[in-house]
Amino acid sequence: MSSKQWYETFPKALDLNKLIFKIGEVSKMVSVSSRQLRYWEQKGYIKSNRSNNHNSRVYNFYNLLRIANIKNRINQGYTLIGAVHKVNEHGNNLNTVFSFMRESFHGIKMIHGNPAINLGYFDHHHKQILYGIIKSNQEVEYQLINKSDAFN
DNA sequence: ATTCTGACA
DNA sequence: TGTCAGGA
Numbered sequence: 001m002s003s004k005q006w007y008e009t010f011p012k013a014l015d016l017n018k019l020i021f022k023i024g025e026v027s028k029m030v031s032v033s034s035r036q037l038r039y040w041e042q043k044g045y046i047k048s049n050r051s052n053n054h055n056s057r058v059y060n061f062y063n064l065l066r067i068a069n070i071k072n073r074i075n076q077g078y079t080l081i082g083a084v085h086k087v088n089e090h091g092n093n094l095n096t097v098f099s100f101m102r103e104s105f106h107g108i109k110m111i112h113g114n115p116a117i118n119l120g121y122f123d124h125h126h127k128q129i130l131y132g133i134i135k136s137n138q139e140v141e142y143q144l145i146n147k148s149d150a151f152n
Numbered sequence: 153a154t155t156c157t158g159a160c161a
Numbered sequence: 162t163g164t165c166a167g168g169a
Contacts, residue, residue, distance in 0.1 A: 024154065034155080035162060054169080056155050156169080 019061040019132075021142075023048075026059050028122065030068045037067070045070065045084045111145075121147075 027034045037057070040046045046067055048057040059067070066087060073083030106118035111133055119130040119142075128144045135141055 022154080023156095033162075035164080038156085039162075054155075154169105157167095159166090160164095 019064070020058050021064060023057045023059070025122075026064055026067060028124075030064070030071050032067060032071050040067075040070070040080070045080070111143075116143075 021029070023034045023037055026032070027037060037046070037048075041048055041057075047063055048059050049063075050056065051058050069087045070080070070083045073086050074080060078086060104119050106120045106129075108115055108117055110116065111131060115134050117132040117134075119132055122128045122130040122144055127147055129147055131143050131145055133141045133143055
């Protein structure tokens, strides 16, 4: 009775500070080229953190959300600068937040005895699924799993 | 394999 | 913005 139920570890997976993605991952998720991400950052429109070891960019959930917002505005017809101003004025658009969460969360399943969050297809060809696996030490590990192997 | 910076037939 | 080079 004292042992926690597996789903009690679920909230840990929603620790947004642990939702960190590399530039290539962000690029695929929000359909913004890595070239654009670097340029936007250079112009001061967005921000990223550097993984101390490889000096490569990493983006947390909030940075990702901001990028998604800017991208959405551009899709709506705004210029890059216009999109940035709009996002700065209104902050994160709830519709974007919800649509992002809705499109990103695809349920939970057990993988190798650990609860894992299905974050949806990672590639445009729908061959790989991104999972956020909650390990026994409460750490979250992201892993790409081939669609065919995801139903074992 | 992935990312980084600089540069432009 | 895309893309390629030349390194890490």
